[in-house]
Amino acid sequence: GGVRGTRGGHGVDSGYWHGYRLIHVEDGQVTTDTVPIFAPAGITVSGPESIARGEVGGFSAVANQPTEAGPKVNALELRAPDPSVPNANTLPTPAHIWTSGNPLVLTPVAAGERGPATDDPRRDPHTQTVSGRFAGRCPGRTEVTVTSGWESRSSSVTVPSQPGPIVSKISRGKRKLKPGQRRRVAKVKLAQPAQVIVRVKRKGRTVDTLVETCHESAKALKASWNARANGKRAKPGRYTVVVAVNSDRPPVKKKFKIRVTG
Numbered sequence: 001g002g003v004r005g006t007r008g009g010h011g012v013d014s015g016y017w018h019g020y021r022l023i024h025v026e027d028g029q030v031t032t033d034t035v036p037i038f039a040p041a042g043i044t045v046s047g048p049e050s051i052a053r054g055e056v057g058g059f060s061a062v063a064n065q066p067t068e069a070g071p072k073v074n075a076l077e078l079r080a081p082d083p084s085v086p087n088a089n090t091l092p093t094p095a096h097i098w099t100s101g102n103p104l105v106l107t108p109v110a111a112g113e114r115g116p117a118t119d120d121p122r123r124d125p126h127t128q129t130v131s132g133r134f135a136g137r138c139p140g141r142t143e144v145t146v147t148s149g150w151e152s153r154s155s156s157v158t159v160p161s162q163p164g165p166i167v168s169k170i171s172r173g174k175r176k177l178k179p180g181q182r183r184r185v186a187k188v189k190l191a192q193p194a195q196v197i198v199r200v201k202r203k204g205r206t207v208d209t210l211v212e213t214c215h216e217s218a219k220a221l222k223a224s225w226n227a228r229a230n231g232k233r234a235k236p237g238r239y240t241v242v243v244a245v246n247s248d249r250p251p252v253k254k255k256f257k258i259r260v261t262g
Contacts, residue, residue, distance in 0.1 A: 033095035035149035039066040043153035050158045051136040059132040061146045096148045104195045104214045105140035109133040138214035139247035165191045172256040179233045182226040185241045189220040195246040198223040236262045
């Protein structure tokens with residue numbers, strides 16, 4: 001079926017476009033989305049290729065519809081209707097959600113933080129928003145993806161680092177641990193903000209993630225482990241502490257061997 005606006009022209013705020021209703025019922029609550037029908041690979045994303053740390057960039061998307069008769073809807077905007085138009089309350093909002101591929105690099109900005117609009121309560125606030133706006137958090141490369149129904153399209157984005165070195169020093173901590181004793185196993189000192197991930201592995205498999213953060217402070221980051229693997233007491237033997245510092249440049253990695261005693 002189709003969804004009709006009240007004026008001539010094409011798009012969300014007026015005109016006509018083809019779509020269907022997706023209805024979800026759970027615990028007596030009914031939610032419904034108006035999902036447009038798109039031509040194959042019909043979504044086009046526009047937005048910045050680079051966003052500086054602390055700045056906010058906005059993304060938008062339009063989609064083509066596979067109409068054979070009637071008006072050609074070649075620029076259906078995936079956004080909420082303009083609240084200034086007289087019929088805003090009666091116009092459909094095409095289903096759409098924006099997702100950051102790496103929230104350590106780009107953090108979503110909720111629609112409600114910009115004005116009276118509210119964001120979709122079903123979203124994951126850690127990664128998603130309907131506003132299409134994202135704040136640069138840590139240097140790195142990621143993708144911003146818009147999804148409507150079963151269709152999606154992504155755009156690559158970089159948060160650039162500053163000139164000069166990123167890592168000052170990565171050093172090891174304790175070489176031996178007893179289960180239940182939390183001890184420092186790695187120390188990372190950065191020259192500028194970056195993503196720091198510290199994991200403990202055994203035979204190539206991750207058994208615990210100790211740190212996964214955007215570290216902005218000049219103070220050294222210290223990673224500790226209590227010799228527990230997958231939530232249980234770690235078996236005696238050799239483990240590897242893997243430290244990765246990620247940014248928009250090649251990653252810096254260090255590995256340290258550690259022994260868990262009985």
